[in-house]
Amino acid sequence: MSTQVPKQTDESSENATDAETTVPSKGDARREEKRRRAAERREERQAEEAERAAAAEDTVELKVFRYDPEVEGKQEPRFDTFHVPFEKGMTVLDALMYSRDTYDSSLTFRHSCRQAICGSDAMFVNGTQHLACKTQISELSEPIRVEPLPHAEVTKDLVVDMEHFYDQMHAVEPYFQTNELPDGELDEQRQTRENREKVKMSTRCIWCAACMSSCNIAAGDNEYLGPAAINKAYRFAMDEREGEEIKQKRLEIIEQEHGVWRCQTQFSCTVVCPKDIPLTEHIQELKREAVKSNLKFW
Amino acid sequence: MYEHDVIVVGAGGAGLRAAIAAQEAGADVAMVTKLHPVRSHTGAAEGGINAALRDGDSWEDHAYDTMKGSDYLGDAPAVEALCKESPEEVITLEHWGMPFSREEDGRVSQRPFGGLSFPRTTYAGAETGHQMLHTMYEQVVKRGIQVYDEWHVMDLAVSDEEDPSERTCHGVVAYDIQSGEISGFRATGGVILATGGMGQVFDHTTNAVANTGDGVAMAYRAGVPMEDMEFIQFHPTTLPSTGVLISEGVRGEGGILYNAEGERFMFEHGYANNDGELASRDVVSRAELTEVNEGRGIEDEYVHLDMRHLGEERIIDRLENILHLAEDFEGADGLTEPMPVKPGQHYAMGGIETDEHGATCIDGLYAAGECACASVHGANRLGGNALPELIVFGKRAGYHAAGKDLGEAEIPTGKTGDYEVADYEFEVELGEVAGSDPAAADGGAVATDGDAVLSATVERQREFVETLMAREGRNHAEIRSRVQRTMTDNVNVFRAEPGLKEALVDLREAREAYQDVAVSDPSRTFNTDLIHTMETRNVLDIAEALTMGALARNEFRGAHWRQENQIRDDENWLKHTLVSWNDGEPELWYKPTILEGENKTYEPKVRSY
Numbered sequence: 093m094s095t096q097v098p099k100q101t102d103e104s105s106e107n108a109t110d111a112e113t114t115v116p117s118k119g120d121a122r123r124e125e126k127r128r129r130a131a132e133r134r135e136e137r138q139a140e141e142a143e144r145a146a147a148a149e150d151t152v153e154l155k156v157f158r159y160d161p162e163v164e165g166k167q168e169p170r171f172d173t174f175h176v177p178f179e180k181g182m183t184v185l186d187a188l189m190y191s192r193d194t195y196d197s198s199l200t201f202r203h204s205c206r207q208a209i210c211g212s213d214a215m216f217v218n219g220t221q222h223l224a225c226k227t228q229i230s231e232l233s234e235p236i237r238v239e240p241l242p243h244a245e246v247t248k249d250l251v252v253d254m255e256h257f258y259d260q261m262h263a264v265e266p267y268f269q270t271n272e273l274p275d276g277e278l279d280e281q282r283q284t285r286e287n288r289e290k291v292k293m294s295t296r297c298i299w300c301a302a303c304m305s306s307c308n309i310a311a312g313d314n315e316y317l318g319p320a321a322i323n324k325a326y327r328f329a330m331d332e333r334e335g336e337e338i339k340q341k342r343l344e345i346i347e348q349e350h351g352v353w354r355c356q357t358q359f360s361c362t363v364v365c366p367k368d369i370p371l372t373e374h375i376q377e378l379k380r381e382a383v384k385s386n387l388k389f390w
Numbered sequence: 391m392y393e394h395d396v397i398v399v400g401a402g403g404a405g406l407r408a409a410i411a412a413q414e415a416g417a418d419v420a421m422v423t424k425l426h427p428v429r430s431h432t433g434a435a436e437g438g439i440n441a442a443l444r445d446g447d448s449w450e451d452h453a454y455d456t457m458k459g460s461d462y463l464g465d466a467p468a469v470e471a472l473c474k475e476s477p478e479e480v481i482t483l484e485h486w487g488m489p490f491s492r493e494e495d496g497r498v499s500q501r502p503f504g505g506l507s508f509p510r511t512t513y514a515g516a517e518t519g520h521q522m523l524h525t526m527y528e529q530v531v532k533r534g535i536q537v538y539d540e541w542h543v544m545d546l547a548v549s550d551e552e553d554p555s556e557r558t559c560h561g562v563v564a565y566d567i568q569s570g571e572i573s574g575f576r577a578t579g580g581v582i583l584a585t586g587g588m589g590q591v592f593d594h595t596t597n598a599v600a601n602t603g604d605g606v607a608m609a610y611r612a613g614v615p616m617e618d619m620e621f622i623q624f625h626p627t628t629l630p631s632t633g634v635l636i637s638e639g640v641r642g643e644g645g646i647l648y649n650a651e652g653e654r655f656m657f658e659h660g661y662a663n664n665d666g667e668l669a670s671r672d673v674v675s676r677a678e679l680t681e682v683n684e685g686r687g688i689e690d691e692y693v694h695l696d697m698r699h700l701g702e703e704r705i706i707d708r709l710e711n712i713l714h715l716a717e718d719f720e721g722a723d724g725l726t727e728p729m730p731v732k733p734g735q736h737y738a739m740g741g742i743e744t745d746e747h748g749a750t751c752i753d754g755l756y757a758a759g760e761c762a763c764a765s766v767h768g769a770n771r772l773g774g775n776a777l778p779e780l781i782v783f784g785k786r787a788g789y790h791a792a793g794k795d796l797g798e799a800e801i802p803t804g805k806t807g808d809y810e811v812a813d814y815e816f817e818v819e820l821g822e823v824a825g826s827d828p829a830a831a832d833g834g835a836v837a838t839d840g841d842a843v844l845s846a847t848v849e850r851q852r853e854f855v856e857t858l859m860a861r862e863g864r865n866h867a868e869i870r871s872r873v874q875r876t877m878t879d880n881v882n883v884f885r886a887e888p889g890l891k892e893a894l895v896d897l898r899e900a901r902e903a904y905q906d907v908a909v910s911d912p913s914r915t916f917n918t919d920l921i922h923t924m925e926t927r928n929v930l931d932i933a934e935a936l937t938m939g940a941l942a943r944n945e946f947r948g949a950h951w952r953q954e955n956q957i958r959d960d961e962n963w964l965k966h967t968l969v970s971w972n973d974g975e976p977e978l979w980y981k982p983t984i985l986e987g988e989n990k991t992y993e994p995k996v997r998s999y
């Protein structure tokens with residue numbers, strides 16, 4: 093099993109009672125009935141689909157992970173099969189949207205920009221972390237297996253809980269700091285082109301969490317900052333506008349127990365990053381910087 | 391219930407800037423946003439931010455360019471505020487660490503952009519919006535501003551006086567996407583809407599899936615007019631399968647447009663004998679659609695943008711990001727084949743009517759960013775003018791909502807001053823469906839006390855959700871795609887009376903169909919079926935108001951083209967279009983544009999470049 097589903101027993105019943113109190117129900121029986129019918133409809137649709145797939149030639153087959161903590165039949169994770177007519181240029185996200193809008197409106201995944209900039213739709217496609225919107229169907233072997241990001245708690249279907257990832261990002265003081273700004277209100281700080289080029293790749297992170305999900309170390313050590321957060325620290329530590337003093341502070345943060353020294357340079361993060369950020373290199377460079385600055389203080 | 395001084399709805403560029411400003415002014419501020427802040431569509435902007443920073447340039451020149459670009463439908467007090475304050479705002483971003491592209495001397499770079507008389511567009515590579523969004527989110531983290539993310543705002547809690555200008559906004563009602571909890575957010579100081587664009591009204595757009603115009607529709611139903619909604623910018627080169635934007639850069643470097651017969655139609659069919667591919671966005675968009683409509687499109691849908699003749703070296707050097715976009719999102723290799731392109735909805739010039747402080751006619755309700763209309767863009771937005779709008783007006787709205795005195799506004803809001811009710815007979819029934827499901831309608835709240843108004847609104851929204859969840863009915867996706875189809879067929883770059891009327895009929899049918907809409911996912915956990923169903927209601931309201939304006943405005947101004955009258959008609963139409971919900975019976979009216987600036991009056995000139 094590549095995904096961690098939250099402990100079922102108490103959590104799902106807790107959710108269910110929550111829902112009851114927040115939205116007062118006019119009839120549980122009716123809702124039950126509706127759930128039952130939804131299940132029936134789903135079966136009908138899947139039967140129809142199978143027929144359609146047999147009839148049409150150019151379709152792709154998707155096997156999509158399904159889980160919902162509170163809906164009968166979905167509490168046990170399962171895979172649903174969807175057949176989607178193929179069109180040139182079609183991405184995994186397109187295929188998911190088609191499946192949802194045509195066959196099953198409860199199919200759930202995050203997405204917004206459709207152009208690899210909002211970072212919402214990192215998922216596990218045929219066994220690797222991908223942004224669904226940036227992954228061409230034509231480049232995948234069938235059936236295409238779509239699962240939520242491994243090593244994260246599944247909220248529902250392809251949606252995972254991102255809180256832990258955000259906490260790690262926030263843990264590195266992810267904001268610009270400097271002790272000296274130019275006096276004039278309209279005066280900018282100077283930055284050389286070389287320095288801007290140096291931090292350029294690190295500033296492209298879209299917080300998709302693909303790297304974190306691919307990392308064995310992060311999987312074993314929940315407190316490990318992870319590649320994206322360390323890269324965020326790199327982005328500031330290497331920015332000459334911040335100054336030496338702040339750089340020292342930043343190096344201390346990433347040198348902590350669950351910081352850069354955990355990385356075993358396995359490159360999995362670098363391989364999956366949809367923005368081509370050389371994460372492992374950045375981590376290595378920070379290690380070198382940390383050593384250098386430690387020597388200085390001896 | 392949650393309570394704060396200021397509630398900001400939306401966390402894109404405008405919302406983030408507003409929250410920072412409100413906090414600076416001393417308010418306890420919180421952001422409520424259906425997407426995590428870094429997922430906002432501001433991140434998609436590539437080109438840049440206009441700011442008159444350098445010797446030889448001035449805010450006055452920027453204002454002149456903007457008024458001209460707006461086809462004189464911008465309001466001078468708003469345009470001048472934009473141009474005066476943009477430089478300071480851009481430098482503030484730099485001081486917050488934004489990684490701008492740099493000159494040899496280490497200063498922020500600027501480049502030329504269409505319609506600008508000076509190269510005043512500051513940028514960060516081809517990812518200006520991404521850098522701006524992340525830089526401001528970093529500041530929000532630094533300042534510890536509370537963010538309620540993945541909370542979908544459903545409605546505004548507004549009192550129900552007869553005259554919208556006497557109403558007060560006391561907060562919002564939101565739905566926690568994670569848990570299904572519905573809760574009130576009381577705002578004692580003010581609510582700032584910063585919900586972004588409404589591209590999902592059309593079926594092909596550069597906008598995100600989440601850009602459903604929620605803020606505009608919520609403010610509208612609460613009594614704030616929508617202003618100049620018919621002015622929609624279409625972009626001529628978007629990828630057919632996703633709407634991803636291929637920037638002007640390709641044509642700037644010499645890219646050529648071909649139809650299915652291999653003709654360079656911009657010249658061969660006489661659309662722009664001088665400028666060819668470099669003609670303005672609307673001209674190129676109309677040319678492409680004409681080719682497709684006359685049977686010379688490829689797969690009856692798109693045309694080809696070819697850059698192969700530029701050579702591999704030049705393409706990789708100047709247009710590398712375009713190669714990636716075409717490959718990742720369309721599966722096309724720009725080095726060996728032409729790229730398919732077609733026009734797509736890009737930007738909404740209109741929106742929630744505000745003054746130059748971001749205030750609406752309802753007390754305590756503000757709007758900033760793409761959802762607002764002050765108006766700085768009038769009939770047509772210049773490239774690079776939306777991002778500065780986010781920071782300048784985000785900040786102003788944040789300050790004002792937090793109680794800072796910004797002086798008297800010059801732009802009137804609501805039905806005050808010189809307004810005129812339109813005498814146009816729409817032949818179709820508009821607005822609320824008679825005898826409609828009470829849950830689907832938005833009546834005003836009865837109470838006037840803030841807490842009571844909020845709890846009544848929460849109750850109504852709970853009932854609405856309960857109804858949607860309990861009943862059997864149609865799926866929203868079918869209704870939404872009906873709206874998108876008719877809008878794209880009839881309210882596109884080509885607008886003619888019969889098509890516009892047809893669109894209103896289709897929209898009416900879609901509205902009636904919405905009466906039976908139901909959510910089939912029974913879950914309270916991350917129910918996107920429910921969220922999309924709520925969004926579709928907003929899409930419907932916006933589509934209708936937009937089409938009303940497009941039908942009434944029988945002239946060609948900026949991005950709005952009418953077949954029956956293909957000239958700019960200053961005598962009759964130098965005025966803003968407003969549509970008021972009017973408790974379910976939409977009303978169209980007009981107000982004059984303000985051409986008097988601080989030191990001069992902007993005299994309408996022909997918009998030629």
Ligand SMILES: Cc1cc2nc3c(=O)[nH]c(=O)nc-3n(C[C@H](O)[C@H](O)[C@H](O)COP(=O)(O)OP(=O)(O)OC[C@H]3O[C@@H](n4cnc5c(N)ncnc54)[C@H](O)[C@@H]3O)c2cc1C
Pocket residue numbers: 399400401402403404405422423424425426427429430431432433434435436437438439440518519541542543544584585586587596597598600601604605635736737758759760761773774775776777778780
């Ligand atoms: C592809 C592209 C390129 C562009 N390039 C440029 C450029 O180069 N220069 C330029 O000046 N302009 C450009 N623009 C225009 C500009 O980027 C946008 O107008 C601007 O970013 C909109 O910002 P915003 O803050 O108003 O909205 P957004 O960034 O879209 O943010 C909207 C926010 O509202 C929230 N929200 C929406 N509805 C709800 C709800 N119901 N409840 C809670 N929260 C809600 C969302 O979660 C989101 O956080 C471009 C636009 C596009 C699409």
Ligand code: SF4
Pocket residue numbers: 296297298299300301302303304319320323364365366367368369371
């Ligand atoms: S570093 Fe790359 S993979 Fe990791 S969160 Fe950022 S963009 Fe995603």
Ligand code: FES
Pocket residue numbers: 202203204205206207208209210211212213223224225226
């Ligand atoms: S949908 Fe935004 S990154 Fe894929």
